[in-house]
Amino acid sequence: MSQKTEKPTLSGQRIKTRKRDEREKYDPSGFRDLILQGLNEAGSSLDAVYKFLDTAGSKLDYRRYGEVLFDILLAGGHLAPGGTIVTDFDTNKLLRTEVCVFSADDDLDSLKGYAQLITKLVRRYKYLEKTLEDEFKKVLVFLKAFSPEERTKLAKVTCILVGSGLVPSVVLISCLQDHLIKDGIALQFLLDFFKTWLLEKDAPTLWTALRKAGLETRLMEFLPTTRQTPEIFHETFENHGLSSLLDYLKAHQDTSVKKDLQQQVVPLLKNDAPMKEILSLLKDYQNKHSLLEHDLAVLVWKTLMAAVEWNKKEELVAEQAFKHLKKYSALLAAFTQSGKSELALLIKIQEFCYDNMNFMKVFRKIVFLLYKSKFEDFYC
Template identity: 55%
Template structure:
């Protein structure tokens, strides 16, 4: 029986490695730094921010770092458990984000368009944004009262335009958010904004669709 001979390996020839070893190191901080650098150049002009995000998606890995991108656009930097911003690096946060925007509905609607344009351009971000909101809403206790108001108003706008489904609000049915009245306060602000935008009938319809209609009393503190 003939033996299988080994193929010669040329000096300096690379030995193939498994795909997982070839993957680039996960580097959310590096991605954050690149996005913040780009946002800073816009000087807060929302049209310029949209243009930057549109073009940056061709260079930056939105598929891998989509939730990091939304962290930055909402809170200004990388969110860590509890709702605070990671302070790693020289420039850990930008002021060009929802949390640093004026509370007015005009301002909120203008910021809404940044997200609408971004997700319309990169459709694969839709699911990531839904997952992001599930995470961010769990962190509301760590945000300031003003940040909660802005997030509640923006969440209402995202519910109205279909960017997130109503059932994302179910994550607020959490003991640590209910006992201090934070969940209820957030929902009341959200409902008020939603009602102003689409009316009470549409709000009730959304609550039914999200499975919240029968759970509203659960959000009241004990």
């Protein structure tokens, strides 16, 4: 009977894992406890609070637990998904601190103190910049879980930090959640943000911040779906003392709309598109964007004159202009139904001819042509 072959075995010394190679267990509750204890000992003095946080940064892992740290500084405790404070089995544990934005006095100076605290901490530990941005993107989604007073304070601090450049304005997009829009929470947060901004800065700087976030054309989306109309939008801003911002936004939005309209009309003119097609496009834009007739009359004139490569010879350009305008005079007539529109167009034609002296000889002909075209349209 043959003996069974013994299987080979591995032998040798067992290598113990070095302590520095062992991955530390993720323990946000432990980190929270240490921060809350330190804040409690520091008291209400923000200078003492910063001194504690600055010193603790060399001992505690801010890089790993930065989200928990900012949860505490904003809301007073570690936030669970949804925005509530994380609880613990040990009911005797301290789970929340009063040294936070939500517990601060609702005046701008007090909230500026907390914004300054966060700013100093992030400048001390630069790696926290991205964590802070992610924190605001997160807490703005949780707005519904906070009280109206807490949301107002958060809006003011967000505004201060965005205004200082520490937090990018793109975080405001996080408010565009269906549940926040439906309940009017997103709109109120935005209004509180705007009102705070205009107390410290002006409309042009706010417009710049909105453009960086791509929000300059999306403000209507903050209103509940059933209320997303230009009339309600304007009324809401006016009722909250934001008329100056409304005027500034409208001027820039009109400029953007007009530029887009010109870019669509010019190719139609160059390709000899039917008059009805061009007129239909202009009317649609007028209704959709609430463009005023006198503004549109001037815009049509500028578009017509920009669509042609004018002859450089003085004796030829006048006749060229007259023929071109005769062809499209009906477009101008369609948007000069009021005396205000007629006057605005006449002034613009006069300015154009003055700036381009080659057209001076045809100025009277142009005016006569437009009046004739309008009356023919009226009697037809």
